[in-house]
Structures are given as C-alpha cells and as structure tokens.
Amino acid sequence: MADKIIITLTRRKLTEILIGLVALFFAGGTVAAVLKYLWPQSGAKGESSEVKIALVDEVPTGTAKKFMFNGKASVLLHMPAGFRAFGSVCTHLGCIAYWKPDENIVFCPCHLGKFDPNTGAVISGPPPSPLPAIDIIVKEGAVYALKWKDPDYVKSISFYAGAA
C-alpha cells in the first residue's frame, strides 16, 4: 500500500515550533494594534443622538448656519416658517450647497443647482433628487439635530455614504 508518512519530531524541533508560534502571536498582536490605531473611530451614528447646532439667537430669521451631521456638511436655515435643517452635500456631484438669502434658495455653486429652503426639493439645475432633511428640535433656546428624516433615502445617495 501507500508508503507511511513519517514525521520525526525531535524535542528541539518542537521547541522551535512553539517559539515560532509565540512569535507569530506577538507579531499578530502588533499588526492588530496598528490596524486598530489606524481604523477611524466611528462616531455615534445612533438613532436619536442629539447634536447641538446653535443657539436660537445665533441664527435670526433669514439666516443660516453650517454644521456637521454624521460627518456630512449640513445647513440649518431659519425660515419665516421655522427652523429647517438639510444635509448640504449636493445630490448631483457632491459639492457643498449653501444658503443664498438674496434668491431665497439653497444654492450649489458647482452646476447652479437650486433647492427649496423649506422642503429641500430641487427647484432647478442638474441635481437628481432633493437634499435630505434632518429632524431637529428646539428646546431651551437652542436647536438640536436629531436624525435623518428618511435614513433609507440618505443611504440611497452615494454622496452620503456612511452617514446613515
């Protein structure tokens, strides 16, 4: 029949293998530590983590404030009808849109995209879909961002990767 497979394992060989395993273990630990160090810390993208945007007094009616929400540029608008907040990364090619008071729009400078400041809907220009709304709450004289109004919609926009 088939030849026997003979493995000779001397005491010395065994010790060498064991030492090698220990060395591998430590090397693995080092690599893991380095990767852990380099891995970005994921901020709390929880369901209802309140993020303070601004004091009410800071943003009088007809003005806006930029802030970051889940790592995305966003904008808080104080409209006559109340506060509104949207992700301000343009859904067209990912430029940052901003509040343009003289035209009463949220404006993306890259390709002249215009958004309705009340709903985030596209008024004109190339953007294919509206800016995603952010739920906000006003309490104790300050405005807080709560969560994306429609997380599934945010997930569907490539420029908002990782934000919802």
Add this chain to the structure above:
Amino acid sequence: MTLDTIYKWLDDRFKLRELLPPIVKHPAPLNVVSNPLYCLGGTAFLCFIILAITGIFLAMYYKPTPLEAYKSVEHIMTAVPMGSLVRSVHSWAANTMIAAVMLHMMRIYFMGAYKKPRELNWVVGISLLLITTTFGFSGYLLPWDQLAFWATKIGTGIAGSIPVIGGYISLILVGGTDIGAETLTRFYAIHVLILPMTIAVLLGLHFMMVRIQGISGRL
C-alpha cells in the same frame, strides 16, 4: 593647514586612500557618457534631492489642519520671503521627477536593460515609480483647495473600488467616511515620513544593484 593635511588626518584614521577609490571611481563606458538618455535616472534622483530640501523648508511653515492648511500655503506664497520660490521649485521638481522617472523606465524598457541579470532592479524600479506617483498624489491634497479635495476624492474612490479590500483601504487612507482633518494629517504623515523613508531604502537598493551589475550595453 591645507586640504592635504586634512585628508591625511582622515586617511590615518579611516583608511580613505584604500576604501574610497573603489566606491567613488567607476568610469562609465564611452557610449554611456556620451548619451544623454543615460542621464534620466540621475535627473530623477537630482529632482528627489531638490524635493527633499525644498520639502523640509515647506514643512517649517505648513500646518496640516483644515483651518490652517490653505492659509499657511497662502502665507508661504505671499508673505514668506522666497516662499513662492521654494514652493514653486518643489512643485516643478515634482513634475519633472515624474517625467524623468517615466522616461527612465522607457529607456530601460526599449534598450532591454531589464533583462537577466537585472530583473530585480527592474522590480525595484517599478516600486520606485509607484512610490513617486504616490508622493505626487499625497502631496496634491496638502494645499487643501478645491483641486486638492476633488483629486483626493477621486483617488481614494479609485482605491475604494478595488474588490473586497478596497473599502477598507480607502477607510484607512481617508481616516473616516469623508475627506476631512483625519485625511489631511494622514496624507501629511504619508507624504513627509512614510514615503521618504521607503524611497530612501529603495533608492539605496537600486543604486547598489547598478553598482554591482553595471550599466547594461545597448541591444
């Protein structure tokens, strides 16, 4: 005290007369000396030296934070005496180095100089080419202007499109889901620490192999 006495003083202690000539004296064949095509690698190395020096000077004023990066570059260009010269030389030497490296590679390729016994030097050379382009890519972000931002967006996007591991690579490279402060400091560390050390080691190997194997004759 003449130069001779200094040389003799050193020679007594370090055996210069014995050790130096084999390192320094290596006459190249006439067809190599007379052909500017053989200068391309040297041109790339000269560019690297210039880049290292001007880069060190730039690092003294540059601040790798989103708030300060663009301002500090502006400061270098407008306020620092000779600042615009140093930065422009850095930029031009960078472009020249990429061109020289590419042409050097083409010279090696078309003259068949990569063939036995120089295969490993070709491999090291390709690594050097990749490192040079990575230098360019990482340095491109540092001015933190629109051009820089979008070039990095695209570049890290390309890295992210590698199957299976791409997403992780881009995550570690960007330091988050979007280009920001983390990306800037990461690219800065890559540009001024990791890549220079790597290229120094590889250049050493590259030159050592050339010395050991000599320059190949033409086909």
